[in-house]
Amino acid sequence: MSVASLNGGRAFLDLVKRDLVLAFRTPGQTLNPVAFYLMVASLFPLGIAPEKALLSQLAGGIVWIGALLAVLLSLDSLFRSDQEDGSLDQLLLSPHPLPLLVLAKISAHWLTTGVALIVMAPLLALMLHLPTQAFPALLLSLLLGTPLMSLAGGIGAALTVRVQRGGILLTLLSLPLYIPVLIFGTGAVQTAVEGLSYSGHLLWMAALLMLGLCLAPLAIAASLRIVADG
Amino acid sequence: MLEVAKLRCERDDRVLFSNLSIQLSPGELLQIEGCNGAGKTTLLRVLAGLSGDYRGQVIWRGQKLSRVYADFRLSTFYFGHKPAVKTELTPVENILWRSSLRNESYSEQSVFSALEHVNLAGYEDIPCGQLSAGQHRRVALADLSLSTTPLWILDEPFTAIDVDGVAWLEQRLAQHISEGGAVVMTSHQSLSKLSDRVRKLRLEAFSAVDEETGHEESEAWL
Secondary structure, eight states: OOGGGOOHHHHHHHHHHHHHHHHHHOHHHHHHHHHHHHHHHHHHHHHSOOOHHHHHHHHHHHHHHHHHHHHHHHHTHHHHHHHHTTHHHHHHTOSSOHHHHHHHHHHHHIIIIIHHHHHHHHHHHHHTTOOGGGHHHHHHHHHHHHHHHHHHHHHHHHHTTTSTTOHHHHHHHHHHHHHHHHHHHHHHHHHHHTTOOOHHHHHHHHHHHHHHHHHHHHHHHHHHHHHHOO | OEEEEEEEEEETTEEEEEEEEEEEOTTOEEEEEEOTTSSHHHHHHHHTTSOOOOEEEEEETTEEGGGSHHHHHHTEEEEOSSOOOOTTSOHHHHHHHHHHHTTOOOOHHHHHHHHHHTTOTTOTTSOGGGSOHHHHHHHHHHHHHHOOOSEEEEESTTTTOOHHHHHHHHHHHHHHHHTTOEEEEEOSSOOGGGTTTEEEEEEETTEEEETTTTEEOOOOOO
């Protein structure tokens, strides 16, 4: 069999499909981050003050921080179950390029976590009295930001896959990478609240997403190889 | 096919094997024996290209393994000591994703008949979480039996398999070898049906003995 007959596209789609089926069959695990998202966002009015004027100022930041923490929570299982049952070795030994397979796993992660967070966001924004003119900015910034968080967090998830109870370490590794995403995301929402043009923030996020799409799969693949070698 | 020259591996300041040379040709089965902790799994992971932490050379079809990974991986089936079976998926789904990763594709019909051969008929649509550990390994073995890859690297394939399963697997290995395939495996099982085709390699603490040549292939240790 020659290398030219490799069908990477099929392997990519099959792996995305497999991970979606897995997520669908373990609804508890898939919905946990979403429930967590809802809880975190509803703690702020209780903890600060349920005043409309104050909350509408904070709403963008609260929704964004909630989304960030929910993604972090979901990342721990990204490669861990594959490592535990030996599937990770099959991934590493596949003739297909590992970054491609990694991208498939990240895509499935975003489709199950990121999309759910985007769908929930308007509900939370309403609850927190976010001015309606800022809704498009919130949704667009989340649409660009959540895949970026899946990609960047995947690096930490890959590095900690063999660490027992590596949750804290994963958080410490991933949070610094999330800071630019958070700054541009909340920045976009804030400028929209003030009625200004927020396209600059979104373009920056789109640029970061392109950078992440190109580099993160390579970094994750390299991390997985290093971690498996031991 | 697969060649190992002067391989030396250390883990945690302990030398597992050194100056180890193996030649594996099509139609051969190399059985690696050794006590627990002798480095059998480590050796297999090196041979499969999962571990790069070694000295010496691994050569695949005349070229250094690190240069021909893609060709090597297209030609290899690795059966690890964890079966790589997803508990949420059915046996059929498991075999299909595994084969897709290896760039092989089987018809649904052939998957069903392979599952029948490993005594999993009737379990095709039951999530593997409801099956036993031995049945998980049987799912992986059904995948193995379908594979057309020439080199099989098997880590303790007989673990948790009952007597019938052992006989079936031995027969499948014999068929694979007679078709020009090669097998490297760790096992303590004596392969009665294959005795004329088996070469044995015994890994002992700090040394490796190839029983065919009878040479003690070890260096002196301080």
